Amino acid sequence: MQIITDSSCDLPKSYIDKYNILIVPLNIEINEENYVDGVNLSHEEFFKKMAESPTLPKTSQPSPQSYLDAFKEGAKRAKQMLSIHLSSKLSGTYDGALATKKMTGDNVEVFDSLSGSLGVGLQVLKACQMVEEGLELNKIVERLKEYREQMKVYVYLETLENAVKGGRVSRTKEMVASILNLRFVVHVEEGYVKVLKTLRGKKRAVSFMLEKLTAEKDDFKDRIIGITHCDCLEDAIALKDEIMKRFNPTDVIITTMGPVIGTHAGHGGLLVCF
Known part of the structure; x- marks a missing residue:
């Protein structure tokens, strides 16, 4: 099973590499300059640019192509995919993943973390650990919902x-x-x-x-x-x-x-x- 998430998860690269997680990057605009999170803008660069900017940076959900690329790569790696995303109450990222699933018909379960930053990341890690344990997708989603409810x-x-x-x-x-x-x-x-x-x-x-x-x-x-x-x-x-x-x-x-x-x-x- 392939786990997919978005760049809001804030997981260290070591975990992303360890579990071969696919990342769909969000977009950032700072001083009318556009960046792709984790692609041409690191966190360190972001903090520097944010401090220098007179206006608040703007973030937006991933491009449709970013979802398509991730789902396409995920389908090559596994028969099933689980895509875990930033809270639907904070961003359109989750809805974008759902829309891509409907458009492509890929065998992917889209999960709303109802969280942000490592609140998403820890749910992604939990899912990866359950995949390693050999749990089926429906059982992983069931336990992930319980974990999400307990998360603070x-x-x-x-x-x-x-x-x-x-x-x-x-x-x-x-x-x-x-x-x-x-x-x-x-x-x-x-x-x-x-x-x-x-x-x-x-x-x-x-x-x-x-x-x-x-x-x-x-x-x-x-x-x-x-x-x-x-x-x-x-x-x-x-x-x-x-x-x-x-x-x-x-x-x-x-x-x-x-x-x-x-x-x-x-x-x-x-x-x-x-």
């Missing part, structure tokens, strides 16, 4: 700069938040991103996210936890160290946050999912 995604926002650029927050409100040292934690709920908590200071905000893990369970030895960061690797490593010490997970994956979620999180943003 929390994002710490260091700054509201991108919210100002995008017109969602006024410059005055951003200045007030800065003066009061306010930090925001958002989460993914039913596929949508919603503000969960406003706290004073980064330390309290990060502690709040750790408390959310504690509220779920004491021992994560059967779970992989994902962390993505917006150009703040040291913060991500510090968060990983604390998670390893407190929760004993199977593993903690650290990677950069891609353009799709990174555009809204902004520099200094941290995402944790499990």
Whole structure:
């Protein structure tokens, strides 16, 4: 079975290579320049260009040809395909995959992750592991739905700069938040991103996210936890160290946050999912 996903999954290349995952890239526009995520724009380049841009980058779903290319290659590799995508509540990426399936008639199951960044990526890894175990497609989808329902995604926002650029927050409100040292934690709920908590200071905000893990369970030895960061690797490593010490997970994956979620999180943003 061939697993397919899109570039919003933020999976490190080592995992993509290990499981031979096919990636359908999304598109980004920065300062009226067009890029293809992971093809002619790396995450590091994206953060640099985003910081220099006076306007918010725009992301769009993959081109129809990108879906066609992935499905065509997938059909060469396997009789069945499972294509897992960014939340349908955040992007048209999932709908684009569905449309391509209907057009081609390929033997592909299209799955809505109802998540973003490594929230998608961890579901992709789960599917790959189940393929290795020899599970049938219907059983994989059934267990993937259960995993999706249990998944939690929390994002710490260091700054509201991108919210100002995008017109969602006024410059005055951003200045007030800065003066009061306010930090925001958002989460993914039913596929949508919603503000969960406003706290004073980064330390309290990060502690709040750790408390959310504690509220779920004491021992994560059967779970992989994902962390993505917006150009703040040291913060991500510090968060990983604390998670390893407190929760004993199977593993903690650290990677950069891609353009799709990174555009809204902004520099200094941290995402944790499990």
